[in-house]
């Protein structure tokens with residue numbers, strides 16, 4: 508399964524929810540760009556891009572079930588949904604495990620391990636900051652505390668004119 512096929516399936520899965528579609532397209536494009544700028548190997552880049560596309564897969568369910576998209580609910584509900592999403596794919600069990608694990612941790616910033624996890628969190632932050640109009644202080648604080656890749660710091664500075 509290619510990244511494009513994952514994208515096509517996720518677009519279909521989103522059933523016309525343009526808000527969610529715009530968000531994951533944005534996160535995926537930042538993640539892809541940062542991953543390539545950081546020189547990730549092919550496999551890690553693939554896992555990162557797949558995780559970026561499906562990272563908010565649980566949002567519609569969480570809105571319905573809990574009335575909000577609180578990060579902890581998303582992490583809990585997201586993992587089995589990712590497994591179901593890739594159940595009929597040709598991805599290996601190891602690949603699905605890693606993507607599901609990333610989705611199940613993408614709102615947890617204090618135990619980031621692995622460059623795919625790091626970049627997913629960074630890409631999601633840039634997208635959220637632009638969509639929700641985070642102020643300069645919030646962005647600078649996140650940059651200082653959680654951004655580790657040089658590429659992400661450069662992109663964030665460029666996007667927000669810092």
Ligand SMILES: [Fe+2]
Pocket residue numbers: 530534562563631
């Ligand atoms: Fe997100």
